[in-house]
Amino acid sequence: AQSVTQLDSHVSVSEGTPVLLRCNYSSSYSPSLFWYVQHPNKGLQLLLKYTSAATLVKGINGFEAEFKKSETSFHLTKPSAHMSDAAEYFCVVSDLGGGFKTIFGAGTRLFVKA
Amino acid sequence: DAEITQSPRHKITETGRQVTLACHQTWNHNNMFWYRQDLGHGLRLIHYSYGVQDTNKGEVSDGYSVSRSNTEDLPLTLESAASSQTSVYFCASSTIRQETQYFGPGTRLLVL
Numbered sequence: 727a728q729s730v731t732q733l734d735s736h737v738s739v740s741e742g743t744p745v746l747l748r749c750n751y752s753s754s755y756s757p758s759l760f761w762y763v764q765h766p767n768k769g770l771q772l773l774l775k776y777t778s779a780a781t782l783v784k785g786i787n788g789f790e791a792e793f794k795k796s797e798t799s800f801h802l803t804k805p806s807a808h809m810s811d812a813a814e815y816f817c818v819v820s821d822l823g824g825g826f827k828t829i830f831g832a833g834t835r836l837f838v839k840a
Numbered sequence: 841d842a843e844i845t846q847s848p849r850h851k852i853t854e855t856g857r858q859v860t861l862a863c864h865q866t867w868n869h870n871n872m873f874w875y876r877q878d879l880g881h882g883l884r885l886i887h888y889s890y891g892v893q894d895t896n897k898g899e900v901s902d903g904y905s906v907s908r909s910n911t912e913d914l915p916l917t918l919e920s921a922a923s924s925q926t927s928v929y930f931c932a933s934s935t936i937r938q939e940t941q942y943f944g945p946g947t948r949l950l951v952l
Contacts, residue, residue: 760940769930769943770883816882828941830875830882 728753730819732831740839745789745804747834749817752798759800760818761791764833770816776800787811812838842867846931846944854952859918861947863931871934872914873941874898874906876927883930889914921951 733748751759758777762770774785781793787810791802800817817831844865853859865872870891875883885898887906895906903925905917918925928948932941 758939762943767946769945770932770941771943772940775940828873828885830884832880832882 728757728819728821728827728829730817730829730831732815732817732834734834735832736835736837738837738839739807741809742806745802745807745811745836747802747815747817747836749800749802749831750798751800751817751819753819753821755821757819757821759791759793760820761785761789761800761802762816762818764814764816766813773802773815807836807838809838809840812836844931844933844942844944846929846947848947849945850948852950852952853921855921855923857921859921859949861916861918861929861931861949863914863916863944864912865931865933865942865944866912867933867935867942868911869933869935869942870911871936872908873932873934874904874914874916875930875932876900876925877930877946878927886916886929887914918949923951925949926951 729752731750760775761773763773764770773789774783776783776793784790789804814833814835816833820828847862873888874886877883884900886904887898889895889908928946930946931944934941
C-alpha cells in the first residue's frame with residue numbers, strides 16, 4: 727500500500743539556521759516524490775521533485791531533498807532559513823500501482839523566528 | 841502565461857443547496873484533479889479526470905460529482921451541501937500521471 731508520513735506537524739527554526747523537514751514514504755512501485763509549499767491563503771507550489779534520476783534533488787529557493795531508498799525517506803533541507811520560508815510544506819508520493827495514486831502527507835508547518 | 845483559475849474564491853451556502861465550483865486551466869493538460877484541504881488531513885482527492893469524458897472517484901467522493909466536457913474545465917458539484925463539506929477546495933492539473941501538478945488558488949466554502 728502507498729502512504730506518506732511527515733514526521734513533524736510543526737517545526738520552528740531561527741532565521742539563518744538550517745531547516746529539516748522529514749518525510750517517510752511507502753510504495754510498492756518506483757515512486758515519484760514531490761515537495762510542495764503553501765503560503766497562507768495560497769495554492770500549492772512545487773518546490774522540487776524526484777523521478778528516478780539523481781537522488782539529490784535541488785529545488786527552488788535553496789531547498790533540496792535526498793531520496794534514500796534504503797530508509798524510504800525524502801527529507802527536505804535548506805542550509806539557512808529565511809523569514810519568507812514560513813509556510814506549510816507537503817510531501818507527496820505518486821506511483822502507478824493499482825492505477826494512478828497520489829498521496830499527500832498531512833503537512834508540516836514551518837515557523838521562522840527573527 | 842498558462843494558468844489554472846477557480847471561481848468563486850469564497851462561497852457561503854446553506855445545507856441542502858446544490859453548489860458548483862468552477863475550475864479552468866489553460867495549460868492544455870489532460871489530467872485534472874479536485875482536492876479538499878482540512879486541518880490535520882492534508883489534501884484529499886475527491887475526483888479526477890484523465891481526459892474529456894473521463895471521470896474517476898477519489899478517496900472522498902461521496903456527495904460530489906464532476907463532469908469533463910472539454911480539456912479546459914472540470915466543474916465540481918456538491919449535490920446537496922452538508923456542513924461536513926465546509927472546506928477549502930483546490931483544483932489541479934498535470935500533463936502525465938506522475939508529473940507535477942499545478943494548483944489553482946483555492947475556493948473557500950462555508951456550508952451553514
